[in-house]
Amino acid sequence: MDDVRLEAILHALSDPVRAAIFVEIAGAGCSQICSAFASVGDRVIPKSSLSQHFKALREAGLIRSERHGVEMRNTSRCSEVEERFPGLIPAILNAHARDIRRT
Amino acid sequence: MDDVRLEAILHALSDPVRAAIFVEIAGAGCSQICSAFASVGDRVIPKSSLSQHFKALREAGLIRSERHGVEMRNTSRCSEVEERFPGLIPAILNAHARDIRRT
């Protein structure tokens, strides 16, 4: 968590698909598996792209992924990021909610 | 300001050069001219790239540029963005200050 960079966080969340995935994971009480995001809205996301998106979120320090059997369970690392960058994630999640959807 | 998108803001600020420029403009009491950022840190930024960076910040709604004679004066639009996405810019500026510099 020490080498989590703001740059990486902003870059990760500047992509609409990754933002949607993160918002969902951060909002959910329990972990979400990758394939739950095979489509975002009406857009279908290829498996390989999904995998890359999760990798980006992971490397940005925003989520943690653990294998459970055949699937990967993803949980947000909000509280850890909060310690490093207080208020950042809440502000972005709030902004995301206020952002007019038109993609 | 209505069609300012979170995505564009995060993308604009996910670049280290643009982030440095914005932090400087947002922090300065008065407007800053583009050529003031001909170099960021010890890195030299070509004019054409600088121009593109300013364009990105402008289109994201983060700054306003006005020509004054031969130069462009850039001012931040923090208060306007604040109305649209409360707390976002302060949180990012704060995070930027906490981010360990190693680029």
Added chain:
DNA sequence: CCATTAGTTCCGAATTTTGGAACTATTGAA
């Protein structure tokens, strides 16, 4: 009107992102 300063535009090269195909890992059944 010319020289100078400040930015923009153009456009090819470098970099990053995308997504299909093939691969790996785990499990549950036969």
Added chain:
DNA sequence: TTCAATAGTTCCAAAATTCGGAACTAATGG
């Protein structure tokens, strides 16, 4: 065990984006 099915990852070439030098435009002050 072996096989089929499910869930992700890796590879790599095509598509999209970014970078930066050269030429261009705009404004000012001799």
